[in-house]
Amino acid sequence: MTTDAFTAGQRSTSDNRQRAPHSYQGPELILDLAAVRQQAKRFAKALPRVRPHYAVKANPHPEILKCLKQLGINFEIASLGELHALQQLGVPGCNIIFSNPIKPPESIRAAWDYQIQWYAFDNLDELKRLHKHAPNGKYELRITTDDKDAIWPLNSKFGADPQSAEELLCYAAQHRLNIAGIAFHVGSQCLNPQSWNNAIQRSLELFQRMHELGLKPKLLNLGGGFPTRVTDKVPTIEAIGTELRHLLDAIPSDIDIVAEPGRFLVASAGTLHCQIISTAVRQHQPWAYLDCGYYSGLIEMNEPFGFMLNSEREGPTQEWVIAGPTCDALDRFTPLYQLPIGSQAGDRLSIAHTGAYCSSCACEFNGFSPPRIIIIDSERLADNDSDKAPAQTGLCTVLSV
Numbered sequence: 565m566t567t568d569a570f571t572a573g574q575r576s577t578s579d580n581r582q583r584a585p586h587s588y589q590g591p592e593l594i595l596d597l598a599a600v601r602q603q604a605k606r607f608a609k610a611l612p613r614v615r616p617h618y619a620v621k622a623n624p625h626p627e628i629l630k631c632l633k634q635l636g637i638n639f640e641i642a643s644l645g646e647l648h649a650l651q652q653l654g655v656p657g658c659n660i661i662f663s664n665p666i667k668p669p670e671s672i673r674a675a676w677d678y679q680i681q682w683y684a685f686d687n688l689d690e691l692k693r694l695h696k697h698a699p700n701g702k703y704e705l706r707i708t709t710d711d712k713d714a715i716w717p718l719n720s721k722f723g724a725d726p727q728s729a730e731e732l733l734c735y736a737a738q739h740r741l742n743i744a745g746i747a748f749h750v751g752s753q754c755l756n757p758q759s760w761n762n763a764i765q766r767s768l769e770l771f772q773r774m775h776e777l778g779l780k781p782k783l784l785n786l787g788g789g790f791p792t793r794v795t796d797k798v799p800t801i802e803a804i805g806t807e808l809r810h811l812l813d814a815i816p817s818d819i820d821i822v823a824e825p826g827r828f829l830v831a832s833a834g835t836l837h838c839q840i841i842s843t844a845v846r847q848h849q850p851w852a853y854l855d856c857g858y859y860s861g862l863i864e865m866n867e868p869f870g871f872m873l874n875s876e877r878e879g880p881t882q883e884w885v886i887a888g889p890t891c892d893a894l895d896r897f898t899p900l901y902q903l904p905i906g907s908q909a910g911d912r913l914s915i916a917h918t919g920a921y922c923s924s925c926a927c928e929f930n931g932f933s934p935p936r937i938i939i940i941d942s943e944r945l946a947d948n949d950s951d952k953a954p955a956q957t958g959l960c961t962v963l964s965v
């Protein structure tokens with residue numbers, strides 16, 4: 565039986581609150597490896613034809629990468645820094661896809677030296693650069709897709725439109741460049757399974773065109789976008805798998821199908837703990853200033869993901885403007901959030917589903933530190949008798965602080 569990530573996320577919030585009996589030392593992001601394992605299992609079951617390459621950008625913490633490597637998950641990188649993180653863990657190049665469509669020459673050369681085979685591109689300049697620095701690599705053409713149903717759209721920056729795709733395929737055929745795959749990204753936290761189906765249909769048309777031009781398609785890359793179930797309106801991975809299965813099953817078996825899930829694998833593993841520093845009333849609206857904000861990990865709270873602030877204070881709630889601790893006006897969120905009436909400085913809050921794009925997007929602007937990361941494994945109960953047991957909390961083993 566699969567556990568619904570929505571309920572899992574809600575439960576982990578209260579569990580993690582119990583897991584933090586120590587005195588408060590500033591914002592903390594608790595990451596539970598058991599939840600990562602559960603999400604990987606669900607993905608494999610829902611999309612059995614699809615090989616996941618974890619998008620390192622979602623959360624590059626070494627313990628997360630190690631956990632995914634142990635599960636046999638492959639990786640997707642965007643930069644030399646992400647390549648180095650995987651090299652340190654001994655992930656072989658053949659298990660890595662380099663999917664940033666824009667790459668400096670030295671990154672391409674380092675990836676090629678490490679025997680990475682697959683490289684994304686979406687323009688002629690990059691295709692020529694790939695041919696120069698990874699001459700025998702396999703290139704995947706990233707195309708634009710409709711991302712209107714994603715909370716975090718990406719297609720305004722990347723992807724070849726239909727005309728450019730045709731020109732790039734013709735150029736590759738003429739110059740014997742090895743375009744062998746089609747890739748797309750439906751936007752992060754995509755709420756509509758039909759977005760993948762439309763993009764897959766378009767990719768199949770391009771495979772047909774590649775055959776006509778003498779290019780041999782070998783890879784379909786479904787990208788990321790698989791959502792974390794912040795609210796019960798978000799489709800489950802099982803529902804997405806059911807919607808996609810018919811189309812995926814019809815794809816010839818000599819085409820490898822991969823995806824690059826980031827958020828789906830790690831978001832529900834994370835719960836951020838923070839605190840209200842101060843409150844104010846501005847134009848009749850209550851404001852709460854937190855010790856963690858836009859710059860220190862909560863960038864996504866500025867979008868309508870549906871995150872909830874769980875307060876230790878009980879009682880009826882009202883809408884609050886939420887702001888972070890820095891002096892910048894950007895450090896305040898557009899959506900309003902529910903907090904108990906009478907919330908005060910010192911109230912502790914927790915926010916579930918913050919395992920993705922929280923710590924990886926945090927910086928030290930204005931001297932406020934990013935949240936401290938605590939790695940736990942709720943499936944590995946603390947062994948109180950062992951001399952070697954690491955620091956322990958009430959319910960599980962803390963693996964890394």
Ligand SMILES: Cc1ncc(COP(=O)(O)O)c(C=O)c1O
Nearest residue numbers: 619663752788789824825826827
């Ligand atoms: C190329 C690429 N692949 C995968 C991902 C991961 O997307 P998600 O976290 O929505 O699964 C991203 C996110 O920006 C991306 O740019």
